[in-house]
Amino acid sequence: MRRHRIQLINPNTSQAMTETMAHTARAIAGSRVEIEAVCPIEGVPSIEGHFDEAVATLGILQHIREGEDRGVDGHIIACFGDPGLLAARELAKGPVLGIAEAAMHVASLVATRFSIVTTLPRTVIIARHLLHRYGFHDHCAAVHAIDLPVLSLEDGSGMAQQKVRDFCLNVKHQDNVGAIILGCGGMADLAAELSDTLEMPVIDGVGAAVSLMESLLNLGVTTSKWGDLDFPRNKGITGPYAACLTRPSP
Ligand code: 5HY
Helix, strand or coil, rough: CCCHHHHHEECCHHHHHHHHHHHHHHHHHHCCEEEECCCCCCCCCCCHHHHHHHHHHHHHHHHHHHHHHHCCCCCEEEECCCCCCHHHHHHCCCCCCEEHHHHHHHHHHHHEEEEEECHHHHHHHHHHHHHHCCCCCCHHEEEEEEECCHHHHCCCCCCCHHHHHHHHHHHHHHHCCCCCECCCCHHHHHHHHHHHHCCCCCEEHHHHCCCCHHHHCCCCCCCCCCCCCCCCCCCCCCCCCCCCCCCCCC
């Protein structure tokens, strides 16, 4: 049986973070899955707000286009803001998952309430908007920020990782929740260790998305092209986004 090919898109340009996420994804993926990890060459080194998400969207859609042309079976947008998710679903035939939506679904299956631990305070609102958009607002007790920039997770000091551990310990004893979601793709390698030490589900969106993607592919479920997620209408778009659309037939 053919292996499923999943493209893991880190929307920021941090190669180190891409490798961190790819390692976690490959550790979780089944034997029938090939993870193709990519990040844009141009764009934003880390995504820490609305402007960064807008800048990153072009690279995401370019990688979706390239992945579709290579024939990948599904795509994961590995940024906790799920930037460009619906636009990416319009471009893709197969499933497209965002790590925030995936993590929230998984957490809701093992706990009645969860909290989220993310990086900067200014991105807390992005997680809150997603909770409302996905219908998980009533499941989430709190969204906490360790108040360190995203790339502090890749500086090798271990300081950000220790703050994540400290926040998760506080969440366990103060938030009255059954699970914790790690609110940054760069935290992907912490979930297994924290689940063990805290003795409660600590869920990272990369692993959640890989597992959910495998389920969708095994079911043969693809992005619906009936309605608003149909391929974009061809209306002569010009500029850098034009190349993201289906290549005109020769
Ligand atoms: C992420 N930013 O997962 C988001 C989340 C965050 O560059 N990768 C990023 O921490 O705001």
